[in-house]
Amino acid sequence: MVQVDNCSKWYGHVLGISDVSWTLRGGIVGLLGPNGAGKSTLMKLMAGLMRPSRGSLAVYGKNPFEDVAVRRRIGYAPEHEKTWDELTALELVTVMAKLAGVPSNRATTAAKDAIAQMGMTDAMHRRVKGFSKGMRQRTKLATAIAHDPDFILLDEPLTGVDPIARVDIVERIRKLADAGKTIVVSSHVLYEIEALTSEIVVVYRGQVLAEGNVYEIRKLIDRHPHRIRIECDQPRQVAAALATADHVARIVFERHGILIETRDPDRCYDQLAAAVLDGHIAVSALSSPDNNLGAVFEYLTGNDQGRR
Amino acid sequence: MSDHRVPSALDSTLTMAGLTLKRLLRGRAVYVALLIALLPVVYAGAMGGARGIAGDEIFVFEVLVSALLAPMFVASSIGEEIEDRTTTYLWSRPIPRWSIIAGKLLTLVPIATLVVLASWALSAQIAWHTFPDARPCLALALGVLVLSIVSAGIASLAPRHGMALTICYILFFDSPLGILPATLRELSVTHQIRALSGLWPTEIGLTSPLIALGILTTVYGTIASLRIRKLEA
Numbered sequence: 007m008v009q010v011d012n013c014s015k016w017y018g019h020v021l022g023i024s025d026v027s028w029t030l031r032g033g034i035v036g037l038l039g040p041n042g043a044g045k046s047t048l049m050k051l052m053a054g055l056m057r058p059s060r061g062s063l064a065v066y067g068k069n070p071f072e073d074v075a076v077r078r079r080i081g082y083a084p085e086h087e088k089t090w091d092e093l094t095a096l097e098l099v100t101v102m103a104k105l106a107g108v109p110s111n112r113a114t115t116a117a118k119d120a121i122a123q124m125g126m127t128d129a130m131h132r133r134v135k136g137f138s139k140g141m142r143q144r145t146k147l148a149t150a151i152a153h154d155p156d157f158i159l160l161d162e163p164l165t166g167v168d169p170i171a172r173v174d175i176v177e178r179i180r181k182l183a184d185a186g187k188t189i190v191v192s193s194h195v196l197y198e199i200e201a202l203t204s205e206i207v208v209v210y211r212g213q214v215l216a217e218g219n220v221y222e223i224r225k226l227i228d229r230h231p232h233r234i235r236i237e238c239d240q241p242r243q244v245a246a247a248l249a250t251a252d253h254v255a256r257i258v259f260e261r262h263g264i265l266i267e268t269r270d271p272d273r274c275y276d277q278l279a280a281a282v283l284d285g286h287i288a289v290s291a292l293s294s295p296d297n298n299l300g301a302v303f304e305y306l307t308g309n310d311q312g313r314r
Numbered sequence: 315m316s317d318h319r320v321p322s323a324l325d326s327t328l329t330m331a332g333l334t335l336k337r338l339l340r341g342r343a344v345y346v347a348l349l350i351a352l353l354p355v356v357y358a359g360a361m362g363g364a365r366g367i368a369g370d371e372i373f374v375f376e377v378l379v380s381a382l383l384a385p386m387f388v389a390s391s392i393g394e395e396i397e398d399r400t401t402t403y404l405w406s407r408p409i410p411r412w413s414i415i416a417g418k419l420l421t422l423v424p425i426a427t428l429v430v431l432a433s434w435a436l437s438a439q440i441a442w443h444t445f446p447d448a449r450p451c452l453a454l455a456l457g458v459l460v461l462s463i464v465s466a467g468i469a470s471l472a473p474r475h476g477m478a479l480t481i482c483y484i485l486f487f488d489s490p491l492g493i494l495p496a497t498l499r500e501l502s503v504t505h506q507i508r509a510l511s512g513l514w515p516t517e518i519g520l521t522s523p524l525i526a527l528g529i530l531t532t533v534y535g536t537i538a539s540l541r542i543r544k545l546e547a
Contacts, residue, residue: 053406055547074408075320082406084547088398090333092340104329105407107321149403 007031007157007188008052013061014212015047022047024212025061030190034183036199036220037192039209045192046085048209049161052190053082065157078107081155083146085162085192091135095126098134099148106153113152120152121145124178140171147175151182158182158189164198176201196223231255232271236278237263237291247281248274262290323416326409330417334391338421343390347383347426351433354379358437370513372441376434376454377504381489383429384461385480387422389469392538393476396469402547412539415466427458450511457507460527460534464503467534470541500526 008030015022023044037045050056051063054070054077063069068076089098099117108116121130124144129137134145143163150158160179164172179202183189193199199206200220208216208223216223238244241264245257253270268274271294282289321329338344354375361371392415395401404414431451438446461484468483469476484504491498492505499505506523508514 050402050547053402055402055405057546074410076408077406078320078408080406082402084399084402084406086399086402088400089403090337090400092337093333097336101329101333102403102407105321105326105404105409107319107408110325 007066009062009064009067010048010051011062013051013058013063015044015051015056016059021212023051023209026212026214027061028207028214028217030188032188033205034179034189034191034203036203036206037190037209038194038196038199038206038223039192039215040194043194043209044212045194045209046161047212049082049085049159049190049192052157053077053080053159055082078153079156081106081150081153081158083143083150083158083160083163085165087139087142087146089134089142089145089149092133094131094133095121095137095141095145095148096130098145099130099152102149103152106155108153116152116154117148120148123151123181124148125174139166140168140175143167143171143175147178151187156187158187160189160191162192162194164193164195172198172201196220231267231269232274233294234266234268234271234274234278235260235263235291235293236266236289238282239288239290240285243285243287244278244281247285248277251277320408323410323413326407326413327416327420330404330414331420332417334418334421338387338391338425343386344425347386347429350382350386351379351429354433354437355440358441361441370508372434372437373450373454373508373511373513376430376437377457377507378485379433380426380430380454380458380461380507381484381504382481383426384458385465385469385477385484387426387465388418388462389465389476389480391418391422392466392469393473396473396545399547401545405547411542411545415470415538415542419462419466423459423462426462427455430454430458447512450513453507453510453512456510456527457503460503460506460531463531463538464534467537467541470538470545501530503527503530506530 010026010028013026014024026048037048039045051058052065052070057069057071066076066079070076070080093101096114096117099120100113103113103116103120104110118127118130121127124147126141126144126148129141134142137145143166147160147163150160163179164175167175179189179191191199191202204220206218206220206223207214236244241259245259245264248254248266249257251274253268253273254266255269256267258265266274281287354372357375358372395404395414405411431454434451434454435445438444464484465476465480468480472479488502489504492502492508493499506526510520510523
C-alpha cells in the first residue's frame with residue numbers, strides 16, 4: 007500500500023528524514039518519535055505535500071506528489087491548528103469534501119456524516135474561530151474522512167486534547183480502522199499510540215529506528231536507566247541512604263547535589279523522600295533530565311555516552 | 315473506496331472561488347477596500363469644488379487605488395494561505411494547484427474591479443456631474459486584472475511579504491518606469507493602463523497596450539502557476 011524506498015528529505019541543510027525504507031500494508035500504525043524526529047515529514051511525503059529529495063515513495067503504486075488522482079484515496083489531517091477560522095465546521099468540511107471529489111449535491115451530506123462520526127454535530131454550525139483545541143482536532147479529523155478515503159494520515163491528532171476527549175477520539179479512530187481503513191497516526195507520546203494500536207514504527211533523527219509490536223518497544227524503554235537530580239544542603243547524606251539500593255546503578259556528585267541513575271524510579275523517589283525527611287535535609291531542586299522521549303531514544307540508539 | 319471521482323479543474327476552481335468569497339465577506343478586507351476607494355471620491359469633491367479638476371488627475375488616483383486593492387486582495391490571500399499553512403489542506407486534495415490561484419482570482423478580481431469602477435464613476439459624477447466614458451472604465455478593469463495577476467506572481471514568490479512587496483513594486487518600480495521616456499516603459503502596467511484609457515493625447519492605439527498587458531499577464535501568471543506547483547508544505 008505504501009512503499010518507501012531509501013527515501014530522504016532535506017529542508018536546505020536541515021534533515022527531515024534520512025534513507026528511510028519502510029512498507030505499510032494496512033491497519034492502524036503508530037509513528038512514534040520525539041518532536042523533530044521526522045514523523046511529520048514522513049506524513050507529508052505520504053500525503054503528497056512534498057517530494058523526496060532522494061529515493062522514492064509510492065502510495066497505491068503512485069507518487070502522491072505528482073499523481074493527483076491517488077490523493078483522492080488519501081485523507082490527511084495536519085499537525086497544525088490553522089484552518090479557515092471564518093467558516094463554520096460544516097462549511098469547512100463541506101469545502102474539503104468537494105475539493106476531494108465528492109459531488110456538490112452530496113458534499114453537505116458527506117460532511118454532516120463525517121462531523122457526526124467525530125461527535126461534532128451540535129457544533130457544526132458554529133465558526134471554527136471559537137472552537138477549543140479538542141473541537142478543532144475533531145473538525146480536522148472530519149475534513150480528513152469526509153470523502154471516504156482508504157488511507158488516513160493523522161498527524162498528532164491527540165495533541166492538546168483533554169483526557170476525556172482523547173478517549174473519545176481514540177475510540178472514533180478505532181472505528182475507522184474497524185471499517186477497513188488504513189490509518190497512520192503520529193505522536194511523541196507513547197501511551198497515546200498504545201491506546202490506538204500495538205503496531206508502531208519508531209522514528210528518530212530522521213530514521214526508522216524500530217518497527218513492530220509496542221510491547222517490545224515498551225520493554226526496551228523500561229530498561230532505560232532513569233536519572234534523578236537532587237540539589238540539597240547535604241548531598242553526601244542522601245547518597246549514603248541510596249548507595250546500597252539494588253535499583254541504583256550509579257550516583258554522581260555534582261556541584262550542588264547529586265545525580266542518581268535508577269532502574270526503578272518509583273522506589274527511588276520513595277527512598278529519596280524518606281531520606282530527606284529522616285535526615286531533615288533542605289532540598290532546593292528535584293528534577294529528572296529523562297522526562298522526555300528524546301532521552302529514551304538517545305538511550306535506545308546508544309547516543310547517551312554508553313550509559314546502558 | 316467510494317465512487318467519488320477526482321474533481322475537474324473547473325469544479326475545484328469554482329469551489330475555491332466560493333471559499334474565497336465566503337472568507338472575504340466575513341473578513342475586514344472589503345471594508346478597508348471601500349475606505350481606500352473613497353479617497354478619490356473625497357479628492358474629487360474637495361478639488362472639484364475648489365478649482366475644477368481634470369479627468370486624468372482622478373484617473374491616476376484610481377490607478378493608485380487599483381495598485382493598492384489588487385495586492386490587498388490577491389497577494390494577501392495567497393500569502394496568508396501559504397504562511398498559515400492552510401495550503402496543507404488544499405495540496406493534499408486531488409486538485410491541480412493552479413486551480414487554487416484561479417479560484418481566488420475568479421472571486422477577487424471582479425470584486426476589486428467593481429470597487430474601483432464604483433469609485434471612478436462616483437468621482438466623475440461629483441467632479442463633472444456625468445458618468446465616465448466606457449474606454450477608461452475598460453482600462454481600469456483590465457488594469458485591476460493584470461495587477462491582480464502580478465500580485466499573484468509576487469505573492470507566490472514571497473508569500474510572507476507578498477502584499478507589501480507588490481505594493482512597493484507597483485508604486486516604486488512600475489509607476490516610475492511608466493514615466494520614463496524610453497521603450498522600457500512598455501513594461502509598466504500602470505503606463506499601459508493610462509495609455510489604454512485614452513485620457514492622454516497619444517499616437518499609440520489600443521493594440522500596443524493590449525499586447526503589452528497580455529505579455530505581462532502571461533509572464534506573471536506563469537510565475538504564479540509554476541511556483542505554486544513546486545512549493546512544498
